[in-house]
Amino acid sequence: MEPVRVNLGPRSYDIRFAGDLGSFADFVRLSVPRAKLALVVADTHTERHATTVRDALESVGLRTGMAVVPSGESSKSLAEFGKLLDALADLPADRQTAVVAVGGGVVGDLAGFAAAAYNRGLPLVMVPTTLLSMVDSSVGGKTGINHAKGKNLIGAFHQPAGVWIDPAFLGTLPDREFRSGLAEVVKYGVIQDAEFFAWQEANAAAILARDLEAVRYLVAKSCRLKADVVEQDEREETGLRAILNYGHTFAHAFETVGGYGAWLHGEAVAAGMVCASRLAEKLGRIPADVTERQVKLLTAFGLPLHPKAEWPIEPMIDVMRRDKKAAAGRLRFVLPTRMGHVELVDGVPEDLVREVLC
Ligand SMILES: NC(=O)c1ccc[n+]([C@@H]2O[C@H](COP(=O)([O-])OP(=O)(O)OC[C@H]3O[C@@H](n4cnc5c(N)ncnc54)[C@H](O)[C@@H]3O)[C@@H](O)[C@H]2O)c1
Numbered sequence: 001m002e003p004v005r006v007n008l009g010p011r012s013y014d015i016r017f018a019g020d021l022g023s024f025a026d027f028v029r030l031s032v033p034r035a036k037l038a039l040v041v042a043d044t045h046t047e048r049h050a051t052t053v054r055d056a057l058e059s060v061g062l063r064t065g066m067a068v069v070p071s072g073e074s075s076k077s078l079a080e081f082g083k084l085l086d087a088l089a090d091l092p093a094d095r096q097t098a099v100v101a102v103g104g105g106v107v108g109d110l111a112g113f114a115a116a117a118y119n120r121g122l123p124l125v126m127v128p129t130t131l132l133s134m135v136d137s138s139v140g141g142k143t144g145i146n147h148a149k150g151k152n153l154i155g156a157f158h159q160p161a162g163v164w165i166d167p168a169f170l171g172t173l174p175d176r177e178f179r180s181g182l183a184e185v186v187k188y189g190v191i192q193d194a195e196f197f198a199w200q201e202a203n204a205a206a207i208l209a210r211d212l213e214a215v216r217y218l219v220a221k222s223c224r225l226k227a228d229v230v231e232q233d234e235r236e237e238t239g240l241r242a243i244l245n246y247g248h249t250f251a252h253a254f255e256t257v258g259g260y261g262a263w264l265h266g267e268a269v270a271a272g273m274v275c276a277s278r279l280a281e282k283l284g285r286i287p288a289d290v291t292e293r294q295v296k297l298l299t300a301f302g303l304p305l306h307p308k309a310e311w312p313i314e315p316m317i318d319v320m321r322r323d324k325k326a327a328a329g330r331l332r333f334v335l336p337t338r339m340g341h342v343e344l345v346d347g348v349p350e351d352l353v354r355e356v357l358c
């Protein structure tokens with residue numbers, strides 16, 4: 001497979017796939033040519049893969065340090081961020097030192113934020129090991145950590161110097177985590193590409209069986225679709241990049257009220273997309289079948305469709321008011337207009353939001 005190029009002028013980079021022309025060693029030399037030192041960051045479940053990556057870095061002459069954070073969303077915290085800064089200071093890192101994130105979105109967001117902050121910016125290499133991080137979080141430069149009042153409230157834009165995707169890492173990924181990643185893949189179909197959505201409907205069984213060709217296709221396709229958006233609106237300034245947030249206004253409320261542990265991110269996104277689509281129906285923007293197709297595909301992928309009944313509605317609305325897309329306290333939602341297309345919609349009545357949460 002050809003690399004996917006993310007064109008961002010001086011911040012351009014390649015997403016490369018293992019098994020294609022060129023080794024990980026070539027990728028490292030191309031991505032961070034001036035690095036002599038690297039801090040490899042992993043979590044307790046990806047340490048084994050990180051050791052392989054560390055050996056490969058050392059084989060091309062880099063000295064390395066390693067930092068391992070506890071697995072799970074709770075590591076996207078100020079405390080773990082501080083520990084990574086300490087690890088960089090202990091190395092000691094210089095301006096060319098690479099931060100190499102080996103893990104899922106948690107490791108990527110946390111290590112990416114440390115790379116953005118230390119010395120006002122270190123080169124960052126993403127080695128995603130979950131499906132979700134391969135199709136979404138390793139690309140596009142959003143880094144950050146959570147706050148008790150909301151998801152990803154503290155962070156920075158910091159593009160990676162390169163992304164290395166090896167689907168073999170998925171061999172150890174639990175089924176629930178794999179399905180969680182599929183939610184973001186469904187998202188790309190709904191927001192950008194009706195044909196890709198139909199491809200997923202037709203190939204759901206092969207996808208769930210992790211057929212290698214199907215997985216390679218959906219990862220590369222998702223990366224290209226995300227790169228197309230990021231290239232046009234790198235810092236979510238024009239409103240275009242906000243489409244990648246489809247389902248997320250709800251999802252972040254579910255994750256926050258659920259205490260960052262009840263659901264995986266993709267599970268929250270799945271239910272969030274259904275809520276957003278039902279909201280679009282209530283506003284008369286789409287016919288019911290646009291939602292029903294999402295419901296059917298998300299059900300096939302074993303993902304939730306509705307928030308847990310025990311989660312109180314008002315705290316969820318409160319989290320939504322703090323959403324980064326909200327302006328002057330007014331809720332803004334990304335809503336479908338048809339399969340393959342969405343719009344950012346302002347001033348949605350809160351009562352309708354309550355109705356879709358009930
Ligand atoms: N920056 C972005 O653009 C962006 C996009 C989407 C999601 N996110 C963030 O990403 C996070 C979710 O990412 P995630 O779903 O990858 O979760 P995660 O990083 O928590 O990984 C999921 C679980 O799988 C384990 N794991 C990772 N790779 C493994 C492997 N190969 N084998 C076995 N276990 C493995 C992890 O230790 C963890 O327990 C959320 O915090 C979300 O907000 C960020």
Ligand SMILES: O=C(O)C(=O)C[C@@H](O)[C@H](O)[C@H](O)COP(=O)(O)O
Binds near residue numbers: 184241242248324
């Ligand atoms: O890259 C983006 O832009 C996204 O919105 C991708 C989302 O899947 C991702 O969950 C992101 O972290 C959400 O960002 P936030 O700005 O809403 O915190």
Ligand SMILES: [Zn+2]
Binds near residue numbers: 184269
């Ligand atoms: Zn997401």
